[in-house]
Amino acid sequence: MSVSKKIPAVVVQRLPQYLAFVRDWGIANGKYVSSEDIASGLGLTPSTVRQDFTHLDFSDGKRRGYDIDEINRELIRVLDMDNDKRVVIAGAGNLGRALALHGNLGTYGFHVRGIVDINPKVIGERFGKFVVQNIKYVAKIVRDERIDIGVIAVPAKSAQNVADRLILGGVRGLLNLAFTRVVVPKKVRVIDVRIISGLLLLSHIMNEQFPSSHVHGSRRSQTNA
């Protein structure tokens, strides 16, 4: 399976799913998984799994399934989990706090080094090992602490401003949790995590299933279908 060149985006998006799968598979089910096992576990076809794994670097040719440790090792490498990444979180609301206090980020190589907010009422507040700092110092914090990644956990209308400040400080990557797009220089990477979009997509596909009506206290208005 040759050394990885450039993995297509659509494949990269499945890699974390494989990671979660091998974690859940556990020793209970044995040391090996077939493409069939993985496919049925994740709702894919075995072909897709094998094609995807083409981009990973496995040693064997034993043809009795994939070694879960090898899958794990390769995903750790490709997803860069064995490099520490320093993270600052912009926005000390519940979403920002959820990330800051998430117990497992370290497992994936992420280390939250600070959290900032614009609201004077929360600046200075302690939670966990963090003290909320003033967002006006965020660029300096990023610079001084050599932060790699900024998490945008602020309302949509502030997202671009916050992104600009983070980038000014020198982050190379942004995780955008806001329901808006942020524009960034070419050297900066952005991944959007779409919570509100997720709910809206869910609405759509729930509706698709039951063509219409069927809902409780509806206030359907200008329907024209």
Add this chain to the structure above:
Amino acid sequence: MSVSKKIPAVVVQRLPQYLAFVRDWGIANGKYVSSEDIASGLGLTPSTVRQDFTHLDFSDGKRRGYDIDEINRELIRVLDMDNDKRVVIAGAGNLGRALALHGNLGTYGFHVRGIVDINPKVIGERFGKFVVQNIKYVAKIVRDERIDIGVIAVPAKSAQNVADRLILGGVRGLLNLAFTRVVVPKKVRVIDVRIISGLLLLSHIMNEQFPSSHVHGSRRSQTNA
């Protein structure tokens, strides 16, 4: 352009982006947007935008751009925003609370009717207009309150159990915020929102850009490349 039949998933995923775009576009920029405007705003090609809009139902043929009110109206319809959906949140950690207290969900048609947890320390706790209820009653709550959607905001290892309980109560859709897949009956719709995956994807693409090294306090281990 003809009434919608079945919109391809890849198009549906862009619809919320169009929604955010027209919101941000605002009256300041005028009442019309061209496919070119939208494309450059969202990083798409004008062709893609026009092809996508094929699935929406516009009235005109004026050829001077799309009326933002019409785009809005159509997205509201297709994303079912004008129907109220009742939501229960499983997991009263920061993530669950973030959703419960999100001020704008109502705008999109979502109404949080309850939040449940398994932790005795938080059961009974008040926040906002909510009182955290015992997760053991979640099926009953779903049934009694005629809940449409369950949000899974619990750790990965509890996600399947929580999904089962929600489904037992009768939810027709799940928003899964946990880093694992949940298996559900065919009638239930699931959308996964991937926060941890997002960070991992970000790791990968940041690394792709700068082929390797270049990182601070790394503890890179079994590298074999």
Add this chain to the structure above:
DNA sequence: TAGATTGTTAATCGATTAACAATC
């Protein structure tokens, strides 16, 4: 060994982009 399962090539399917006539 024989059955199982990979790695890989080729076929299919679907999504994106290009191009342009229609028309405001």
Add this chain to the structure above:
DNA sequence: TAGATTGTTAATCGATTAACAATC
């Protein structure tokens, strides 16, 4: 009007699936 911009068809590109020889 003339330039702009759509709606739509056709071409390209890429991703998924099928199929199967290699081989453990």
